[in-house]
Amino acid sequence: RAKSAQSSSACIFEDNMQTEFQMKYNVEQDLRGAIERQELELAFQPIVDIQLPKVVSLEALIRWPTAKFTSNPQEFITIAEESKLIEPLGKWIIERAITTLKEVNTKLGYPVRLAINLSPLQLEDISLPAYINDCLKRIDIDGSLFTFELTETALLTESKRVSSSLQRIKELGCKIALDDFGTGYSSISHLLNYPIDIVKVDKSLTDRIGVEERGKRIFLGLVNMLKSLQLSIIVEGVENYQQYYVCKEVKVDKIQGYYFSSPISEKNILRTIKSLNKELVR
Numbered sequence: 001r002a003k004s005a006q007s008s009s010a011c012i013f014e015d016n017m018q019t020e021f022q023m024k025y026n027v028e029q030d031l032r033g034a035i036e037r038q039e040l041e042l043a044f045q046p047i048v049d050i051q052l053p054k055v056v057s058l059e060a061l062i063r064w065p066t067a068k069f070t071s072n073p074q075e076f077i078t079i080a081e082e083s084k085l086i087e088p089l090g091k092w093i094i095e096r097a098i099t100t101l102k103e104v105n106t107k108l109g110y111p112v113r114l115a116i117n118l119s120p121l122q123l124e125d126i127s128l129p130a131y132i133n134d135c136l137k138r139i140d141i142d143g144s145l146f147t148f149e150l151t152e153t154a155l156l157t158e159s160k161r162v163s164s165s166l167q168r169i170k171e172l173g174c175k176i177a178l179d180d181f182g183t184g185y186s187s188i189s190h191l192l193n194y195p196i197d198i199v200k201v202d203k204s205l206t207d208r209i210g211v212e213e214r215g216k217r218i219f220l221g222l223v224n225m226l227k228s229l230q231l232s233i234i235v236e237g238v239e240n241y242q243q244y245y246v247c248k249e250v251k252v253d254k255i256q257g258y259y260f261s262s263p264i265s266e267k268n269i270l271r272t273i274k275s276l277n278k279e280l281v282r
């Protein structure tokens with residue numbers, strides 16, 4: 001009896017593997033077609049400086065409106081990495097984002113920055129900095145307006161290629177941000193080992209600053225440490241007045257979150273920035 005129980009559970013396991021494999025394959029095929037047909041889009045989320053107060057930056061976030069299986073960026077970006085599709089997709093994101101910022105800044109009347117997420121594999125590609133430089137030159141916009149955001153997983157391997165890519169990207173005038181800070185297990189060591197300018201405090205920490213004293217204290221301690229390292233801080237996932245108020249209290253200026261704006265489509269950027277700026281000074 002034990003034996004048959006075992007083999008049936010092995011079967012279920014294989015079944016799950018089969019389905020997962022099939023699913024990944026389906027998403028990969030769907031994504032390949034979508035990239036070719038240029039069906040992906042970028043959304044842009046404003047980052048506000050509450051001291052000034054105005055919108056000072058945008059973050060480009062990938063969207064896949066025609067997806068048949070999953071439109072979750074976390075999920076399909078992972079599959080894109082596993083299947084090498086991240087190379088064309090990553091390049092498209094960079095070019096599209098830079099082009100959009102050029103248009104926005106031409107019409108807005110003052111320059112805002114733009115943050116672009118990079119996946120670990122993109123950083124392993126030694127031709128990435130030259131590609132970014134080509135885009136900047138061709139589109140004719142200053143590199144100092146751009147931030148490239150990386151998560152810990154990109155830095156975990158401690159590769160020479162990653163270090164030299166980061167160095168060369170910084171030589172273009174761009175800044176480097178460590179994304180999702182506070183979620184990984186060695187975040188702090190990355191601040192020693194890599195040329196990081198900006199730290200983005202993860203939503204999971206923000207979520208707790210208004211609900212429990214300990215959450216607030218961890219947040220305060222973290223902010224003070226980052227400040228003493230002279231790092232810029234952006235707090236992510238601010239959704240309500242209470243969280244906003246804590247940021248204001250501890251003099252964190254840059255905030256991103258639904259409290260100000262969710263990610264918006266390209267055609268709504270100018271309108272959203274202008275109306276947000278009006279609300280902010282009120």
Ligand code: C2E
Nearest residue numbers: 061062073074077093117118119237238239256257258263
């Ligand atoms: P991220 O870079 O940390 O981006 C922030 C995520 O939090 C975005 O989710 C954004 O929509 C969401 N968010 C912002 N403010 C709030 C808030 O107040 N409340 C809540 N609940 N969520 C908020 P999204 O767009 O689903 O992206 C998820 C992740 O997927 C990103 O996390 C990033 O790691 C990755 N990703 C997105 N776009 C790209 C891309 O173009 N390239 C790469 N390599 N990764 C990307």
Ligand code: MG
Nearest residue numbers: 059117149179
């Ligand atoms: Mg990000």
Ligand code: MG
Nearest residue numbers: 179180200236
């Ligand atoms: Mg983040």
Ligand code: MG
Nearest residue numbers: 151179180202
């Ligand atoms: Mg994230």
